[in-house]
Amino acid sequence: MEGDTLALQIAYKGGALEGVPEAVSANEFIVRIAANESVLSLKQEIERITDVPAETQKLIMPKLFLRSAHDQQRLRDVLPADVLRAYSGGAPGTAKKPKITLIGTRINLAFKIAETKSENVERTYINEFKPSAAARSRETLEEQRADKEYCFEKIEPLSFLPQKERSLEILQRLAAEPGIRAIMRKHKFRVGLLTELDPATNTSMTSKCLGLNTNHGQKIELRLRTDSYDGWRDYKTIRSTLCHELAHNVHGDHDRAFHDLWNTLEREADRLNVFHADSGHRLTSQEFYQPPESDSRDGETARAQMAQAAEKRRLQEREGQ
Structure with missing residues (x-):
């Protein structure tokens, strides 16, 4: 057998x-x-x-x-x-x-991507059901304008890696979450480029980098693939990494203020995702990550890896100056 x-x-x-x-x-x-x-x-x-x-x-x-x-x-x-x-x-x-x-739910039913003349990615959402008038009214004109100002200006996979379409879909799914959009607006985050991180150049015997934030939001890189390139990492951890890197838009070091903001961003994003799902105003039909009250063992491990790897990078950068 x-x-x-x-x-x-x-x-x-x-x-x-x-x-x-x-x-x-x-x-x-x-x-x-x-x-x-x-x-x-x-x-x-x-x-x-x-x-x-x-x-x-x-x-x-x-x-x-x-x-x-x-x-x-x-x-x-x-x-x-x-x-x-x-x-x-x-x-x-x-x-x-x-x-x-x-x-x-198939990913390609959730949204389509249209490129603007400036080559930035504009998200056009396709609902699997028509939201009610009350739900539509919750997304005000001010929010729509803020979405254009506080956003990921460009979303790109790594072109030299296989199955780049799948990487693009994961990045787009993150950017499309109502909760992520809400924290971008609330905290006035603007990211020049959201892309993936190559495991081969960001893994050593002693550390594994899960994400990078360059120049407080100029570029955010997320580790989407497994170390051996034969699969994709857990979506929950990728989403938590994004919140981690967004917190670096404000705080460089991993101090108490940084961790408080990271936790706040995850809670706020989760609350908004649940609100939109309950109201019938789901911008996509994906099952969004909803973090529990207390992190699971896997979640704690991922968070520790992110903090340790990022701290090591920053120490190395200081030594090189």
């Missing part, structure tokens, strides 16, 4: 799919993957086919709901025996098989 190829037939509940290889119907498709691959590898392959982000996918089958806790487990160890038997051998077959359902 370990070397077997699975031909999983998956039904997508988000509507019809177009241009999907090995389509079975308008919303069903085949995913071929080795049984000894991880659950996360399956999600990443589904993301490649459907544009449903791996971190927001819900995969449901008889006797099993695949959660993020399963991500590092091998398919042959976690899938029910009847599912493995039905889908092993690499061929879809004709016999009735256990149903596998995919729930999630």
